[in-house]
Amino acid sequence: xxxxxxxxxxxxxxxxxxxxxxxxxxxxxxxxxxxxxxxxxxxxxxxxxxxxxxxxxxxxxxxxxxxxxxxxxxxxxxxxxxxxxxxxxxxxxxxxxxxxxxxxxxxxxxxxxxxxxxxxxxxxxx
Numbered sequence: 558x559x560x561x562x563x564x565x566x567x568x569x570x571x572x573x574x575x576x577x578x579x580x581x582x583x584x585x586x587x588x589x590x591x592x593x594x595x596x597x598x599x600x601x602x603x604x605x606x607x608x609x610x611x612x613x614x615x616x617x618x619x620x621x622x623x624x625x626x627x628x629x630x631x632x633x634x635x636x637x638x639x640x641x642x643x644x645x646x647x648x649x650x651x652x653x654x655x656x657x658x659x660x661x662x663x664x665x666x667x668x669x670x671x672x673x674x675x676x677x678x679x680x681x682x683x
Contacts, residue, residue, distance in 0.1 A: 576636030582609035631672045
């Protein structure tokens with residue numbers, strides 16, 4: 558889902574991040590209720606067990622930091638405000654600029670070390 562420019566500008570003014578959380582990444586699926594969900598989608602796999610529930614949310618920096626404790630091992634979530642990006646794994650947080658691909662290195666290496674395929678470590682802003 559592409560967010561409207563006006564909404565993005567309003568969120569930046571409020572200091573809120575936009576983020577993507579996969580429901581299956583959460584230790585407790587009800588934890589998503591702590592966020593304002595802007596959009597939700599489900600991947601189209603025929604096998605229901607292989608589907609992911611993807612939530613686009615608004616979040617404060619405090620919510621993002623708390624979420625790090627609620628993720629399962631081998632998953633991540635990412636959040637952005639403008640071009641500043643926060644990527645969180647279970648008990649690990651990385652902050653960098655989206656446009657500086659060299660600054661992604663530590664987050665990508667960490668993601669690979671916990672078993673996340675490289676093609677999933679793209680940290681898309683949408």
